[in-house]
Amino acid sequence: MAIKGVLLDLSGVLYVGSDPVPGALPALQRLQSSGLPLRYITNTTRSTRRDIYTKLKRMGFAVREDDIFTAPGAIRHYLGEHELRPHFLIHPGLEPEVADLASEDPSAVVLGDAGEAFTYERLNLAFRLLMDGAPLIAMGNNKYFKEADGLSLDVGPFMAALEYAADTQAVVLGKPARAFFLSAVAELGCAPGDAVMVGDDALADVQGALEAGLQGILVRTGKYREGDDAQIKAPGAIVVDDIGAAVEWVLAHA
Amino acid sequence: MAIKGVLLDLSGVLYVGSDPVPGALPALQRLQSSGLPLRYITNTTRSTRRDIYTKLKRMGFAVREDDIFTAPGAIRHYLGEHELRPHFLIHPGLEPEVADLASEDPSAVVLGDAGEAFTYERLNLAFRLLMDGAPLIAMGNNKYFKEADGLSLDVGPFMAALEYAADTQAVVLGKPARAFFLSAVAELGCAPGDAVMVGDDALADVQGALEAGLQGILVRTGKYREGDDAQIKAPGAIVVDDIGAAVEWVLAHA
Numbered sequence: 001m002a003i004k005g006v007l008l009d010l011s012g013v014l015y016v017g018s019d020p021v022p023g024a025l026p027a028l029q030r031l032q033s034s035g036l037p038l039r040y041i042t043n044t045t046r047s048t049r050r051d052i053y054t055k056l057k058r059m060g061f062a063v064r065e066d067d068i069f070t071a072p073g074a075i076r077h078y079l080g081e082h083e084l085r086p087h088f089l090i091h092p093g094l095e096p097e098v099a100d101l102a103s104e105d106p107s108a109v110v111l112g113d114a115g116e117a118f119t120y121e122r123l124n125l126a127f128r129l130l131m132d133g134a135p136l137i138a139m140g141n142n143k144y145f146k147e148a149d150g151l152s153l154d155v156g157p158f159m160a161a162l163e164y165a166a167d168t169q170a171v172v173l174g175k176p177a178r179a180f181f182l183s184a185v186a187e188l189g190c191a192p193g194d195a196v197m198v199g200d201d202a203l204a205d206v207q208g209a210l211e212a213g214l215q216g217i218l219v220r221t222g223k224y225r226e227g228d229d230a231q232i233k234a235p236g237a238i239v240v241d242d243i244g245a246a247v248e249w250v251l252a253h254a
Numbered sequence: 255m256a257i258k259g260v261l262l263d264l265s266g267v268l269y270v271g272s273d274p275v276p277g278a279l280p281a282l283q284r285l286q287s288s289g290l291p292l293r294y295i296t297n298t299t300r301s302t303r304r305d306i307y308t309k310l311k312r313m314g315f316a317v318r319e320d321d322i323f324t325a326p327g328a329i330r331h332y333l334g335e336h337e338l339r340p341h342f343l344i345h346p347g348l349e350p351e352v353a354d355l356a357s358e359d360p361s362a363v364v365l366g367d368a369g370e371a372f373t374y375e376r377l378n379l380a381f382r383l384l385m386d387g388a389p390l391i392a393m394g395n396n397k398y399f400k401e402a403d404g405l406s407l408d409v410g411p412f413m414a415a416l417e418y419a420a421d422t423q424a425v426v427l428g429k430p431a432r433a434f435f436l437s438a439v440a441e442l443g444c445a446p447g448d449a450v451m452v453g454d455d456a457l458a459d460v461q462g463a464l465e466a467g468l469q470g471i472l473v474r475t476g477k478y479r480e481g482d483d484a485q486i487k488a489p490g491a492i493v494v495d496d497i498g499a500a501v502e503w504v505l506a507h508a
Contacts, residue, residue, distance in 0.1 A: 120372045160418035161411035
């Protein structure tokens with residue numbers, strides 16, 4: 001086994017809130033210097049890809065914007081392929097990225113991590129569209145993420161609420177969707193089995209990657225909580241302290 | 255088989271929004287004149303029992319306040335029995351009914367149909383309490399109810415959201431909880447099998463009643479939608495057009 005490419009989750013791995021995780025800056029530099037193909041893969045749906053790029057740069061991470069894979073990118077592809085007119089229930093910060101897609105006569109509901117924009121009124125509007133037969137498309141199914149002041153609800157719980165209410169099942173794009181991992185791996189230029197995913201979400205990052213045929217490393221930073229390891233049912237997960245230790249492992253197995 | 259007592263759901267059976275269901279006023283009068291024991295059993299958690307009573311009276315229904323069984327009543331009993339200090343995420347209209355119970359140092363989360371009060375911030379606060387080990391107690395698990403302008407999300411979807419996020423399972427009080435039906439039946443003074451529940455919610459009302467050993471009648475008013483009948487997995491459900499037809503059926507089987 002030799003690692004030939006790396007996928008990195010962003011929030012909780014490289015940073016928490018607006019601050020780099022301790023040791024993340026030199027760890028990423030070291031990984032970049034190794035020459036291993038590297039992509040960033042995130043379900044963060046509170047900001048556009050440009051905003052994510054700008055934020056990383058401001059914190060001192062030297063990334064290329066094109067190397068960031070986002071769930072909204074996958075959604076755009078899916079909507080086009082299925083000729084769907086979306087109604088968005090997403091974070092205001094993401095709206096610029098999809099403004100050209102929104103429809104007055106929607107045939108699908110697209111759900112992101114809308115945060116404070118998850119009002120009863122907006123959830124009810126989405127619910128009524130689902131009851132009229134619109135499919136539900138979710139930008140990931142993550143349960144929660146870590147902010148500076150604690151854990152916060154991600155898109156998954158609101159997806160679960162709408163699924164329960166309308167007796168439907170969401171199409172999940174973004175992690176842990178297999179297709180999402182594989183499209184990022186395709187850019188690494190290696191086989192899925194030679195790629196490794198590093199993330200702080202036991203299910204969306206690590207379990208998802210393992211199920212898509214990648215290798216998976218869980219870091220104990222960000223949203224990680226004692227015992228999360230046990231949620232990973234697929235065999236082969238590596239668990240390390242942080243991105244520094246993950247890079248260590250990757251380089252030792254490259 | 256002879257019916258010896260009747261449980262009636264309120265919203266969607268006797269009224270929708272602020273108006274009586276057509277024919278509901280004479281139907282209830284006829285049932286009351288029959289002398290059959292009668293109780294009202296509701297998961298409505300947007301108002302106090304007193305408010306529900308007042309509303310029914312204003313619409314012309316002659317009920318006794320003591321005959322109305324509400325989920326908050328069941329919650330109060332449960333909290334006392336388990337010595338729990340509740341944090342409430344409920345509708346402002348219900349707050350007066352439980353104001354004496356709320357705690358600054360909560361050991362449980364109590365969830366009602368909070369409506370507009372379901373903000374991201376409040377859901378997140380409840381979520382964090384659950385992650386700290388507080389149990390989740392829900393006033394019913396109804397998916398939606400019917401308002402004048404369409405279907406609206408009830409407590410169930412928000413329960414499902416918090417269950418998914420915190421990887422927990424709610425204790426459901428109110429319909430379809432067996433204990434809730436049986437405590438109302440106890441007041442009817444008959445055996446569960448001789449009591450019939452009339453409701454517009456296929457799952458919370460009819461399926462729940464059948465599972466608790468009662469008979470169950472689904473009315474095609476309120477939130478009823480074509481095909482709801484098929485959701486009832488327990489055998490023996492009666493399906494009729496409205497409360498008028500339900501009363502007809504009850505009197506024919508009394």
